[in-house]
Amino acid sequence: MKVALFITCYNDTLFPSTGKAVVEVLERLGHTVEFPAGQTCCGQMHWNTGYQVEALPLLPRFVAQFEHAEAVVVPSSSCVAMMREHYPMMAERIVAEGGDATLPQRTAVLLPRVWEFSEFLTKKLGLTDIGAYYPHRVTYHASCHGLRSLGLGDGPQKLLKAVRGLELVEISNLEQCCGFGGTFAVKNADVSSAMLSDKTRAVLNTGAEECTACDNSCLMHIQGALHRQRTGVTTRHIAEILAHTEASEAAEEAGETEVNV
Numbered sequence: 001m002k003v004a005l006f007i008t009c010y011n012d013t014l015f016p017s018t019g020k021a022v023v024e025v026l027e028r029l030g031h032t033v034e035f036p037a038g039q040t041c042c043g044q045m046h047w048n049t050g051y052q053v054e055a056l057p058l059l060p061r062f063v064a065q066f067e068h069a070e071a072v073v074v075p076s077s078s079c080v081a082m083m084r085e086h087y088p089m090m091a092e093r094i095v096a097e098g099g100d101a102t103l104p105q106r107t108a109v110l111l112p113r114v115w116e117f118s119e120f121l122t123k124k125l126g127l128t129d130i131g132a133y134y135p136h137r138v139t140y141h142a143s144c145h146g147l148r149s150l151g152l153g154d155g156p157q158k159l160l161k162a163v164r165g166l167e168l169v170e171i172s173n174l175e176q177c178c179g180f181g182g183t184f185a186v187k188n189a190d191v192s193s194a195m196l197s198d199k200t201r202a203v204l205n206t207g208a209e210e211c212t213a214c215d216n217s218c219l220m221h222i223q224g225a226l227h228r229q230r231t232g233v234t235t236r237h238i239a240e241i242l243a244h245t246e247a248s249e250a251a252e253e254a255g256e257t258e259v260n261v
Helices: 009-013 016-028 044-048 058-066 077-096 103-113 117-124 144-149 155-161 189-206 216-228 238-242 246-254
Strands: 002-005 032-034 071-074 114-116 137-140 210-213 234-237
Touching (some): 009 016, 071 077, 077 114, 077 144, 117 155, 137 189, 155 238, 189 216, 216 234, 234 238
Parallel strands (some): 002 071, 071 114, 137 210
């Protein structure tokens, strides 16, 4: 299958190793990965902070870049949630304001082919064991958009449980928000900090070496607190764990390759 990668702003600017890991996993599964060079932001940041007019031009650009893709994979629950929940309404608004009348139909045809990364593996491809090896004790944080907007369920945990060498330890407050929420953490800093304290306390109570998730935005928030507390516990996107194999483990131990995952 030819898969188009929508890399998201966070991953492009702050966590490029996640995008590399997604490509590595998909190619290992036999798929061809394409990266439309004209892609930009999904518009979530604009939309959620009240700059909805400014977000509108991003929709026709997204459709033009990806409408011919067989499947679009996105390593971010929140970006996919933005697309599914708001793009149809944005398309209708663009038409109402005199824009491209074909946009609602083109958007409706494209959206069913847009998948969050773990969702693509479990629901589209029907896979749980993708040949990964990761000898560490790991806990999983379910992001709000993945859990409540996309309904990912236990798909990510099934992927992690199939990773050889990985010990998955359940976090006590799985369904509780980490307190990030984009600009929520800025506008409501005290509440956000309290929520983050609850989340990091639960992470530490698991005894895990690492915390993983399907969204680097959540992980950045959690990692910041874990680092400031000097816990030694780190965070890592689920794609980077799934990309890891015995071969890459051996190469890292021998110092033969750059460590990306």
